[in-house]
Amino acid sequence: MSTVLEPTKLVPYHQVLDENGKVVNRDLMPKLSDDQLRELMRRMVFTRILDQRAIRLSRQGRLGFYAPVAGQEASMIGSEYATQKEDFILPGYRDVPQLIFHGWPLYQWVLFSRGHQHGMEMPKDVNALFPQIIIGAQYVETAGVALAFKLRGEKRVAITYTGDGGTSQGDFYEGINFAGAFHVPAVFIVQNNQFAISVPVRLQTAAETLAQKAIAAGIPGVQVDGNDILAVYAVTKQAVDRARAGDGPTLIETLTFRFGPHTMSGDDPTRYRTKELENEWERKDPLVRFRKFLEAKELWSEADEEKTVEEAKEAFNQAVKKADEYPKMTIPGLIDSMFEVLPASLKRQREEYTGKEEA
Amino acid sequence: MAQMTMIQAINNALDLELGRDPNVLVFGEDVGKNGGVFRATDGLQAKYGANRVFDTPLAESGIGGLAVGLAIQGFRPVAEIQFFGFVFEVMDQIAGQASRLRYRTSSRFQCPVVFRSPFGGGVKTPEMHADSLEGLFVQTPGVRVVIPSNPYDAKGLLISAIRDNDPVIFLEHMKLYRSMRMEVPEEAYTVPLDQAKVVREGKDLTVIAYGAMVHTALKAAEELAKTKGVQAEVIDLRSVNPIDIDTIVASIKKTHRAVVVQEAQRQAGAAAEIIAQINEHAIYHLEGPVLRVTPPDTVYPFAQIEDEWIPTPQRVLDGMNRALTV
Numbered sequence: 112m113s114t115v116l117e118p119t120k121l122v123p124y125h126q127v128l129d130e131n132g133k134v135v136n137r138d139l140m141p142k143l144s145d146d147q148l149r150e151l152m153r154r155m156v157f158t159r160i161l162d163q164r165a166i167r168l169s170r171q172g173r174l175g176f177y178a179p180v181a182g183q184e185a186s187m188i189g190s191e192y193a194t195q196k197e198d199f200i201l202p203g204y205r206d207v208p209q210l211i212f213h214g215w216p217l218y219q220w221v222l223f224s225r226g227h228q229h230g231m232e233m234p235k236d237v238n239a240l241f242p243q244i245i246i247g248a249q250y251v252e253t254a255g256v257a258l259a260f261k262l263r264g265e266k267r268v269a270i271t272y273t274g275d276g277g278t279s280q281g282d283f284y285e286g287i288n289f290a291g292a293f294h295v296p297a298v299f300i301v302q303n304n305q306f307a308i309s310v311p312v313r314l315q316t317a318a319e320t321l322a323q324k325a326i327a328a329g330i331p332g333v334q335v336d337g338n339d340i341l342a343v344y345a346v347t348k349q350a351v352d353r354a355r356a357g358d359g360p361t362l363i364e365t366l367t368f369r370f371g372p373h374t375m376s377g378d379d380p381t382r383y384r385t386k387e388l389e390n391e392w393e394r395k396d397p398l399v400r401f402r403k404f405l406e407a408k409e410l411w412s413e414a415d416e417e418k419t420v421e422e423a424k425e426a427f428n429q430a431v432k433k434a435d436e437y438p439k440m441t442i443p444g445l446i447d448s449m450f451e452v453l454p455a456s457l458k459r460q461r462e463e464y465t466g467k468e469e470a
Numbered sequence: 471m472a473q474m475t476m477i478q479a480i481n482n483a484l485d486l487e488l489g490r491d492p493n494v495l496v497f498g499e500d501v502g503k504n505g506g507v508f509r510a511t512d513g514l515q516a517k518y519g520a521n522r523v524f525d526t527p528l529a530e531s532g533i534g535g536l537a538v539g540l541a542i543q544g545f546r547p548v549a550e551i552q553f554f555g556f557v558f559e560v561m562d563q564i565a566g567q568a569s570r571l572r573y574r575t576s577s578r579f580q581c582p583v584v585f586r587s588p589f590g591g592g593v594k595t596p597e598m599h600a601d602s603l604e605g606l607f608v609q610t611p612g613v614r615v616v617i618p619s620n621p622y623d624a625k626g627l628l629i630s631a632i633r634d635n636d637p638v639i640f641l642e643h644m645k646l647y648r649s650m651r652m653e654v655p656e657e658a659y660t661v662p663l664d665q666a667k668v669v670r671e672g673k674d675l676t677v678i679a680y681g682a683m684v685h686t687a688l689k690a691a692e693e694l695a696k697t698k699g700v701q702a703e704v705i706d707l708r709s710v711n712p713i714d715i716d717t718i719v720a721s722i723k724k725t726h727r728a729v730v731v732q733e734a735q736r737q738a739g740a741a742a743e744i745i746a747q748i749n750e751h752a753i754y755h756l757e758g759p760v761l762r763v764t765p766p767d768t769v770y771p772f773a774q775i776e777d778e779w780i781p782t783p784q785r786v787l788d789g790m791n792r793a794l795t796v
């Protein structure tokens with residue numbers, strides 16, 4: 112008998128632009144106006160500058176927790192751009208840019224980073240959760256958010272993010288399986304940046320792609336060049352449209368790379384990845400590629416770049432200033448945030464702290 | 471003897487046990503090449519190979535299940551949960567499976583697994599990293615919970631934990647990893663898993679603590695001695711499951727008053743259990759109620775106010791003064 116047990120790769124891979132900004136797949140080219148194309152570039156440059164500023168502030172000891180994003184801008188910005196304001200984002204700890212462009216005020220991000228609970232509080236009109244720390248938790252919750260949209264007949268989509276490492280969690284499988292079983296309007300993004308802290312993706316799984324994990328859940332899974340913002344946008348847009356139309360969830364794996372350390376809390380990438388690998392990915396920089404594409408169409412200039420850089424610096428400075436001035440967290444405030452109706456036991460505990468404050 | 475930090479003492483204990491017993495395995499997220507996010511396993515993969523010290527996929531439940539399965543087959547896994555706030559992901563494998571393997575199989579199988587995990591506040595981690603969740607396992611029959619307060623104990627307790635034939639949760643307070651050095655023998659030695667230690671003698675008041683709170687309690691005790699001439703006896707529990715009530719009772723028979731200090735929230739934690747046991751074993755030796763110094767019953771707060779939330783030496787001192795007067 113012939114062997115029937117062969118691992119298979121069953122998912123397509125998509126790219127629109129190659130590393131030099133040349134169009135390699137006209138069919139997938141999204142219909143975006145010149146202004147929209149410029150906006151994508153603006154957002155990526157803005158994000159790159161925020162990242163640099165955050166890293167700098169962090170090194171000065173003036174920020175708190177921060178997970179750098181440089182290298183992943185196309186995956187982040189391209190996918191968020193495919194959503195609408197009423198769509199709901201469930202992000203991981205690195206997914207700050209998507210939140211910012213979905214409406215999370217910058218100063219709240221700074222508060223979040225500095226460990227102020229009000230950083231996690233989303234303004235009423237912002238359809239998103241704070242960055243999730245527990246890897247995988249947001250994937251299962253996404254099935255719930257999306258089911259709510261379906262039950263209420265709302266034409267809204269839930270979109271969530273995790274990393275390559277996150278696909279190993281039980282919650283990952285439960286999330287995509289529930290979403291498939293309930294046929295809900297959800298989009299699951301996996302940003303495969305090749306490493307989970309120090310662990311390379313080949314140690315996470317024997318699966319050739321992460322997108323193929325969708326097959327077992329009975330939902331479409333696709334792999335996309337995560338440093339090609341047009342491909343990320345185009346594929347996510349199809350998934351979002353499909354979800355909105357009531358046709359069910361999709362899993363998208365974006366192939367990308369984080370240029371910086373895992374977080375600013377002492378990670379040293381030289382312990383687990385080579386300079387050659389870093390150089391290889393630097394050549395695929397999502398900003399460089401898209402800039403070349405736009406410059407060839409005369410849609411982006413040096414002046415545009417400079418203007419965006421200045422805007423980003425200014426926005427970041429304002430955000431830090433506002434966060435600096437924001438009232439500090441207090442223990443009574445913390446206690447008050449535990450319940451809608453504070454139990455007597457907690458009221459008593461609260462008094463121990465208010466007395467002290469007034470003294 | 472060598473001067474070691476707690477992280478070095480832990481690394482050293484793992485190194486010695488890997489060298490001594492080929493059945494000892496070390497695994498978890500980032501423990502291999504990276505040597506752990508705190509470097510607790512630094513150099514061990516290079517020394518013992520990737521069959522004995524290895525990275526796992528990112529899944530705590532998987533890590534727990536792998537450990538239990540290997541233990542069933544006679545290995546002695548030392549599994550790292552990268553931060554103890556992620557223990558909820560592996561709750562069933564620890565509290566539901568590992569803890570009852572011996573009982574279920576009448577000792578046909580046993581579960582000599584050590585779950586090592588950093589925890590504890592004061593180092594500005596993101597959410598779900600610093601929480602003191604030991605109380606959950608004070609209420610879990612079938613597991614031991616060990617919490618060292620210094621490098622010497624860390625090494626001796628970890629070696630005991632690895633050699634013990636039942637599951638041990640070994641909690642490493644992040645703030646203690648590098649904050650102190652002490653003389654630690656280079657060779658292997660053990661510290662018993664169920665014995666508290668009197669770390670400061672006194673006749674007027676007993677203070678019971680564990681983990682980083684031992685140091686907070688010691689500071690408060692010095693202050694009390696200096697300002698009031700009152701001598702507090704400080705007990706480092708070292709294990710919160712089981713609790714060494716004998717050492718506590720012996721102290722209370724001398725002092726007649728007691729305070730329990732814990733970094734975990736107030737309700738139903740280790741301190742509550744300690745006080746219940748004191749009531750059962752020593753109530754007639756007490757001259758006043760046993761008090762608790764703990765944070766309030768909120769989630770572990772976001773980093774900005776953690777230093778205020780965690781009991782400070784001043785709060786402990788206030789608690790001691792109250793215990794002396796009520």
Ligand SMILES: Cc1ncc(C[n+]2csc(CCOP(=O)(O)OP(=O)(O)O)c2C)c(N)n1
Binds near residue numbers: 276308530559
């Ligand atoms: C449940 C859980 N386990 C472990 C961690 C610790 N941790 C934080 S990030 C990380 C690696 C995640 O890698 P990946 O999913 O690839 O995302 P990336 O950081 O690369 O964006 C780990 C192990 C966590 N936050 N939550």
Ligand SMILES: [Mg+2]
Binds near residue numbers: 306307308
């Ligand atoms: Mg990753």
